[in-house]
Amino acid sequence: MQRIERPQTVEELKKAALEVRKNLLKLCSLQTIHIGGDLSVADVMTVLWQYQMNYDPQDPNWEKRDRFVLSKGHASAVTSFNQAAIGCFSAEDVWNEYATDEGRFSMHSCNLVNPYVEVSTGSLGHGFPVACGMAAGLRLKGNNTSRVYVVMGDGEQSEGSIWEAAMYAVQQKLGNLVAIVDFNGLEADGSLEEITALGDIAEKYRAFGWNVCEFDGHDIANIKGYFDNLPPVDSEQPTVFICHTIKGKGVDFMENQARWHAGKITEEQYAAAVVDLESKFAQEGAQG
Amino acid sequence: MIKIDFEKKTFLRDVLGGYMQELGRQDEKVVVVNADLMGTCRNRSFVASYPERSFNVGIAEQNMISFAAGLAHEGFKPYAFSMAPFISMRGLEQCRTDVAYAGLDVRLMATYAGVSGGISGATHWSLEDCGIMCSIPNMTVVETCDEVQAKKLLEKSLDYSGPIYIRSSVEPVIGIYDDSYDYEIGRADTIMAGDDGAFICAGVTVKYAVQAAKNIFQKHGKKIRVVDMHTIKPIDRQAIRTAAATGAVVAVHDHNVMGGLGTQVGQVLAEEGIGVRFANIGLKDHFEPMAHASYLYHKFSLDAEGLEQAMLGLLK
Ligand SMILES: Cc1ncc(C[n+]2csc(CCOP(=O)(O)OP(=O)(O)O)c2C)c(N)n1
Numbered sequence: 001m002q003r004i005e006r007p008q009t010v011e012e013l014k015k016a017a018l019e020v021r022k023n024l025l026k027l028c029s030l031q032t033i034h035i036g037g038d039l040s041v042a043d044v045m046t047v048l049w050q051y052q053m054n055y056d057p058q059d060p061n062w063e064k065r066d067r068f069v070l071s072k073g074h075a076s077a078v079t080s081f082n083q084a085a086i087g088c089f090s091a092e093d094v095w096n097e098y099a100t101d102e103g104r105f106s107m108h109s110c111n112l113v114n115p116y117v118e119v120s121t122g123s124l125g126h127g128f129p130v131a132c133g134m135a136a137g138l139r140l141k142g143n144n145t146s147r148v149y150v151v152m153g154d155g156e157q158s159e160g161s162i163w164e165a166a167m168y169a170v171q172q173k174l175g176n177l178v179a180i181v182d183f184n185g186l187e188a189d190g191s192l193e194e195i196t197a198l199g200d201i202a203e204k205y206r207a208f209g210w211n212v213c214e215f216d217g218h219d220i221a222n223i224k225g226y227f228d229n230l231p232p233v234d235s236e237q238p239t240v241f242i243c244h245t246i247k248g249k250g251v252d253f254m255e256n257q258a259r260w261h262a263g264k265i266t267e268e269q270y271a272a273a274v275v276d277l278e279s280k281f282a283q284e285g286a287q288g
Numbered sequence: 289m290i291k292i293d294f295e296k297k298t299f300l301r302d303v304l305g306g307y308m309q310e311l312g313r314q315d316e317k318v319v320v321v322n323a324d325l326m327g328t329c330r331n332r333s334f335v336a337s338y339p340e341r342s343f344n345v346g347i348a349e350q351n352m353i354s355f356a357a358g359l360a361h362e363g364f365k366p367y368a369f370s371m372a373p374f375i376s377m378r379g380l381e382q383c384r385t386d387v388a389y390a391g392l393d394v395r396l397m398a399t400y401a402g403v404s405g406g407i408s409g410a411t412h413w414s415l416e417d418c419g420i421m422c423s424i425p426n427m428t429v430v431e432t433c434d435e436v437q438a439k440k441l442l443e444k445s446l447d448y449s450g451p452i453y454i455r456s457s458v459e460p461v462i463g464i465y466d467d468s469y470d471y472e473i474g475r476a477d478t479i480m481a482g483d484d485g486a487f488i489c490a491g492v493t494v495k496y497a498v499q500a501a502k503n504i505f506q507k508h509g510k511k512i513r514v515v516d517m518h519t520i521k522p523i524d525r526q527a528i529r530t531a532a533a534t535g536a537v538v539a540v541h542d543h544n545v546m547g548g549l550g551t552q553v554g555q556v557l558a559e560e561g562i563g564v565r566f567a568n569i570g571l572k573d574h575f576e577p578m579a580h581a582s583y584l585y586h587k588f589s590l591d592a593e594g595l596e597q598a599m600l601g602l603l604k
Contacts, residue, residue, distance in 0.1 A: 073411065099407045101579035107408045113577040122411030123373065124347050155324060158346035189326045189344060196346030 004057075004087040007050050010221045016085060017046040017220060018281050021250050022274055023081040023091050028263070029270035031099045034107070036260040038078035040184040040245040041151060043218050045075075048149060048180070049082035052227040057087040060115045066146050067134050069119045071127025072153035072182065073108040074262075080105050088116045125159025128152055128179065132169045135177040135238075144176075144234045151180045155187025158196045163208075170209035175235030179210075182217065184247035190258050202242045210240045217243025250277050289470070290479055292498060293463030298435040300456040301399045305330025307442050308367060312338045315446055319359050321345065321368045323352040329369035329399055349374040353382035353394075360392035365446065371405070372398035372414030372455060376421055387451045388426040395445050396421075396453045401431065401491060402542025403571060403585075404457040409578035414455075415571050419547015421453040422521045429521040430473060431455040433494035434464040437518065440471035448473065457492035457542065459581050464494060464516070474519045476527035482511035485599050486531035488539045488553050490517045496585070497540060499592035504599060512599060520552055528556045532564040536602035540590055545570040565602040569595065 007016045020042050028035045049055075053066040070079050077098070084091045089104070097103035104114040108122030118134075121127045131150035138146050156162065169177055183201065185191055192198055202214045211231060215222050226241060247261075248254025251273045265273070308331045312318045320334050322344040335342040343359075345351045349370055356366035368375065375383065375398045387394045398417065405412035421429045428450060432438040438456070445452060452473075464479060471477075479494065480501050487497035494516055501512040515531050517524065531537050537557075541549035550568030557564060569589055576584060585591040589598055 099578075101583040102577040103579075106578035108411055108578070110409050110578050112575060120409075120411070122409055123378070125378075155347050158324070158348040158351075160348065160350060187347060188324045188328070189322065192346075195324065195344050196348070 004085070006086060010224060013047055013051055013220045013224060014281070016050050017043050018277060020046050020078065020081045020085065021277055023094070024077055025251070025265065025270050025273050027077055027095055027098055028265050029267055030095060032262055032264045033077045034074040034262045036186065036247040036254060036257070036262070037072060037075050037153060037182065037184065039249045039251065039254065040217070040247045041075055041182040042078050042249065043220055044180060044182070044223055044243050045078050045082050045151070047220060047223045047227060050085055051224065053149065054146070055086065057083070060088070063143070064146055067118055067131070067148040069127040069131040069134070069148065069150040070109050070121050071131070071150050072124065072156055073121030073127065075151065076105065076107065076109045079109060083116050124153065124156040125161040128162055129165035132165045132172070132174060132177060135169070135174040136172050138176060147176050147178055147233055149178045149180065151182065153187070154181055154183045154185065154192055154198060154201070157181065157198055157201065166205065166208045166210070169238045173236040174238045175231055176233045177238040178230065179238065179240040181240060181242050182245055183242055184245045186247045186256070186258050186261070188258070188261050205240045205242070209237070211237045212240055212242065214242040215244070217245035218249055250280070252276060289465060289468055291463060291466035292479070296463035297460045298463070299458070299460055300432060300438055301328070301330045301458055303435050303438045304397060304442065304454070304456055305369070306333055307439050308334035309337050311442055311446060312341065315365065317363065317365045318446070319343065319364045319366050321352050321356045321359070321366055323347060323349045323370050323374070325370050328371070329397065331369055349378040350382050353379035354386045356394050357382070357386035357390060357392055360394050365393060367395045367397050369397040371400040371412055372417045373400070373412060376414060376417035376453070380420060383451070384424050388424045391426055392451060393449060394451050396451065398453060398455050399458050401455045401457045403576070404459040404492060404542065404581050406581040406584070407578050410575050415544040416547060417455065418520055418541070418543050418549065419551065422547070422552060426450050427521065428452040428473065428519070429455065430519050431491040432518060433491050433516060434461050436465040436467060436469050437471055440469060441473070444471065444473055455491065459492050461492055462495045474522055474524065476518065476524035477516045478513060479516050480512070480514040482513035483534050484510040484512055485536035485538070485603055486513040486515055486534045487595065487599070488515045488517050488528070488531055488537060488549065490520060490541060490549055492542050493540045493590055496590060496592045496595055500595035500599060503592060503596050510603060517549060517553070520549055523552050523556060525556050525560070528553055529560060529562065532557060532562045536565045536599065538567045538569060538595060538598045538602065540569040540595060542590060543570050544573055546573055567598045567602060569598055
């Protein structure tokens with residue numbers, strides 16, 4: 001596979017995020033996917049995978065790579081399309097193989113069939129502590145250049161294992177660890193407010209001793225800025241990004257709707273959603 | 289009692305979740321605890337009717353089980369709902385120590401049995417839960433195969449003493465029983481009579497065993513008994529002796545071959561000193577990539593075709 005130029009500027013990243021969303025919606029017209037949580041984290045994932053991460057699509061086992069763990073394992077599709085964008089495989093591969101028997105792509109990320117999946121996930125509350133162990137392992141090996149990135153859901157924060165890991169990451173001084181919370185306010189059964197409200201989650205992580213960055217998870221310039229300004233890999237405090245996002249972001253009828261946690265859309269909905277996404281993108285471009 | 293209806297298509301989670309509303313009406317001690325899978329477990333009607341007796345702890349299965357134990361300590365009748373792996377594995381020590389050790393009447397409502405979660409993959413499968421749950425002292429383990437049985441099981445669960453793990457598939461099942469069915473926890477039911485061999489099955493595999501027995505009779509004139517071993521623990525030893533008297537037993541379970549129904553049946557055969565041709569059909573003790581359940585049932589010979597072959601292999 002030929003080497004693909006990665007987006008560098010904010011404008012290019014915005015365009016890349018648009019492509020990711022369009023790819024997701026096409027898949028969603030073919031199969032049931034966790035579309036709500038894919039769309040909410042699409043901007044952060046685009047900047048992370050297509051700009052920030054040091055990763056060789058030809059060699060997923062390259063020792064110097066940055067590690068990625070999808071703790072909210074149901075956001076497998078948005079991960080796959082970002083990996084496709086950097087040349088791990090093609091978007092066609094994802095559309096064709098998703099949810100097929102023993103295919104590389106499905107409802108969750110599975111390392112048995114897809115070498116670009118660092119850790120098989122899907123059961124919430126596992127990825128984060130595994131990522132902490134990887135960060136400690138990198139340190140132990142003397143690898144002081146690779147970071148570990150881990151993406152979590154806000155509903156996922158209800159798992160006790162998240163807070164066990166949050167405590168220990170600080171104890172272990174894992175400055176090479178970057179945790180990302182997709183704070184979209186919804187879980188499967190409804191809003192966090194009605195189920196287990198998180199309160200001031202930034203304050204919680206701060207109290208645990210984390211370096212906390214809290215920002216709009218759809219503002220690409222902002223996201224890029226926070227990645228650009230991460231503390232050095234060999235620093236001693238783990239960083240968490242609290243990304244305020246909208247579940248279903250970009251598709252009007254999905255935004256902030258718990259029922260679009262997972263689902264499938266019709267051909268017509270797909271066509272309309274793409275038109276809508278593109279016109280919003282053009283408008284934003286015009287406004288600068 | 290038996291009314292096999294291949295045309296009937298039932299989703300057990302709809303039945304088990306939906307019927308909670310009726311249980312709630314019958315008994316005001318009934319409480320439901322969810323862990324952000326109320327929608328998936330289909331108990332929304334209970335929650336809407338009895339909001340004060342409904343709890344949703346969020347994505348926190350350990351908390352769910354211990355919380356349910358707390359409610360049981362105070363005399364309530366908790367039904368805790370989630371997917372089988374998250375109850376039996378994430379919440380395992382809570383099930384064992386807070387529920388079973390305490391001897392509490394907590395009903396553990398576990399959907400997504402076996403590989404029925406299909407394309408969700410191994411994180412959402414439970415290849416292990418039956419083995420795990422059977423190894424916990426005090427724990428009763430049941431699995432249901434049709435709508436009538438599921439409702440009767442829920443009725444019995446209201447006053448059942450001790451913790452009970454209720455395992456169910458998310459794949460569709462067919463009709464097996466009619467309303468006159470007299471369900472007892474602990475007593476296996478013979479769905480088809482026969483003396484040439486016996487299938488011992490539970491849950492979603494019942495429909496495949498019934499189909500296989502019919503095929504074998506049509507093609508070979510052999511009458512195969514089909515035993516619905518809906519209570520996996522405590523297992524019905526007499527039903528196993530009777531099945532073994534046919535000379536050929538195929539046990540089938542949507543579970544790992546280690547620890548599933550076949551293991552439990554095999555243990556009884558060994559303890560009773562019964563020599564019989566025996567096959568244990570299930571998932572073959574390794575992790576599989578994500579795939580549809582029907583594909584996996586075929587691959588591992590759990591479907592009608594596979595069971596037919598397994599039985600014919602023993603009858604040779
Ligand atoms: C341990 C565990 N319990 C339950 C589930 C089922 N489940 C999948 S996604 C989800 C909701 C996730 O909510 P959140 O973490 O907020 O993710 P997002 O809203 O971003 O999709 C649930 C309960 C699971 N995958 N793992």
